Amino acid sequence: MNYQDFRIIVDRNNNIRASSEQGEVSSELRWEQNQINLTLQLIESGQTNHELFKALGSQLYQALFPDKINARFQATIAAAQANQESVRLRLIFESPELASLPWEFIYEEDTNIFLANNTETVLSRYIDVPLQQRDIKAVDLPLKVLLVISTPTDLATLDVVEEEKLIREALGKHIEAGEIELDVLQEATRQKIQQKLREKLYHIFHFIGHGVFDNNQGYIVLVDNAGKAKYMDDENFANFFLGNKNLGLVILNSCQGAVVASNQAMRGTAPNLVRRGIPAVVAMQYSIFDNTAKLFADEFYRTLALGYPVDAAIQTTRNAISMEVGLDKRDFATPVLYMRAKDGIILDIKKKFEEPIDEPVINHNLIESLEYPDGSVPLDSPFYLERDGIESVCYQTLKKPASLIRVKAPKLMGKTSLLRRIISEGIKENYQGVYLDFGSVNKEVITNLDKFLRWLCSKVALELELDNQVEIAWNPACLGSNDNCTAYFKKYILRPINSPLILVLDEVDRLFPYSEVLEDFFGMLRSWHEKGKTEEIWKQLRLVLAHSTEVYIPLDYHQSPFNAGLPVELKEFNQQQIEDLANKHGIDSQDCMLSELRKMVGGHPYLLRLGMYDVAVGKTNFQDLLQTATTEAGIYRNHLSYLLDILRAAPELVQALQQVVNSTAGVELDSVEMYKLHSLGLVVREKNHVTPRCQLYRDYFRRIS
Structure with missing residues (x-):
């Protein structure tokens, strides 16, 4: 499934900016604060019913989608449907008060749909941390899951046996199918969690236990060596995962794990983990019942193992909960997704059950006559193309x-x-x-x-x-x-x-x-x-x-x-030069996949030569090359990583490039930023505006930002 992106940013002054492929529109958020707070108080007091949730959701929708924003949103939905695509709705709140609201209840009256349940509109709380996203790792099944169950003896008792049983029942068929590998840790001390994380590279960390949000600070409750409660604040909890480049997801099945501070946006256990480097965190904004927890684990892990983006997986899970439990309970709006991966891909899952693909045959005779594109082209090289005189x-x-x-x-x-x-x-x-x-x-x-x-x-x-x-x-x-x-x-x-x-x-x-x-x-x-x-x-x-x-x-x-x-x-290669280069590599210049390579990298001499070389010597084929181009498994990984390292050292360039890759039109930048991005080859200029030099750069820097 492909997605059209619709991003909403609400700043501290309640100004709304919505951006999509149709462009950007602005408006002002107007919300009936007292009315919304009153409805929330009723829900918190236990008065849960379908009509109450609709009332809250409608109030949230009207606040977030005033006339111009709503018109653009509906246009995006229509365009997506026409192309058999879905819409990826990403919410960014700079205001702490707004960030603390349960936006998963948002409800559209015209279609009678809660957006968080609609599988054609995937919803997430997006954490916009510029270009610090770790590279997505190619992952072979099974997904390695560490389940940590914390049961302090001096707090309300959790049934450890039943909790583990629920998860194993939910994941049983996935474990048998080789899709999930589950390890369980019941003695949730700091030392034993650290030891487990050192012993194996896990893809998912799933925590079940108590959580607390107090004095605008999130806490996860572990145990000490005596089995009593040991409160760990969200900053220290995030330290468990520092430098762990394999972990794609943390699941917090704990009370108030999704709660954020009312005086500081994105201050809370779940958003703090994302800000500190975890690609995505699923947390609960309300307590969750056992049958819902089991349903959540079954549906979510199954969908994730199929290779779904994490926001699509959580959306499918919310939908399953609403159908199973009903809309008169708040369970369907309980899971909250915080993520920083724009395309929702947190693990590049390779299916081990697919039909085997023949390994490419490397033509060693051709390797001897070809030149790997490394540095300047030798003076006597047949692979140097003259540039129009x-x-x-x-x-x-x-x-x-x-x-x-x-x-x-x-x-x-x-x-x-x-x-x-x-x-x-x-x-x-x-x-x-x-x-x-x-x-x-x-x-x-x-x-x-x-x-x-x-x-x-x-x-x-x-x-x-x-x-x-x-x-x-x-x-x-x-x-x-x-x-x-x-x-x-x-x-x-x-x-x-x-x-x-x-x-x-x-x-x-x-x-x-x-x-x-x-x-x-x-x-x-x-x-x-x-x-x-x-x-x-x-x-x-x-x-x-x-x-x-x-x-x-x-x-x-x-x-x-x-x-x-x-x-x-020096300009990029034109069509004739690209065809000449292909012929020199023994590639049919009329191969339709050659035009697809050009769509991906433009006429960039180095990127073209690198792609043609690997195809010519049989290391890959055009289809695989294009599918993996922006990933750690792709042939451009070293080049892209080099550019990323340069950008990370210059935050102002990170922000400038974000504007460029997320816009469908040319962007006007500060002159120094524009010249520096151009010198790196990342953008092309037309008068005072710049656009990404090629689709490879647009896709890669969109994905990791």
């Missing part, structure tokens, strides 16, 4: 005295491969060539102008096998750093080689954040270029600068090298 233009420009070439393209688009070819072409003309990658320079050097220019002179001399005279020639008492560097290049580099020098500086945007260096350095490069118009010795210098993004720092127009010379921008 760009190379020949660069080669011709190179022959002009004092020429300057500026190459711009995001990472992994082929800049370095082009730069290597420019140097190679110059060497054919008996030029000298030096390639320097600023991305590999130590920060200590690159943030100090004098150190950096000394490094530059020393490095160029080393590459040209010239004596290093920096310590002798440098005269800081009389000359500034730029003057010393310029004098050194003229006397100790250009004059001794007595031939044209191609100086290629790659990743020069590494300097952009360092104002103490960039203005003087780039001003010096521009001055060298200008000197070449009048001074014979400077005509020898051919400068080639490469960068991944626009120059977003202010530089004097007449002192910037980015306003001079030949600008070159």
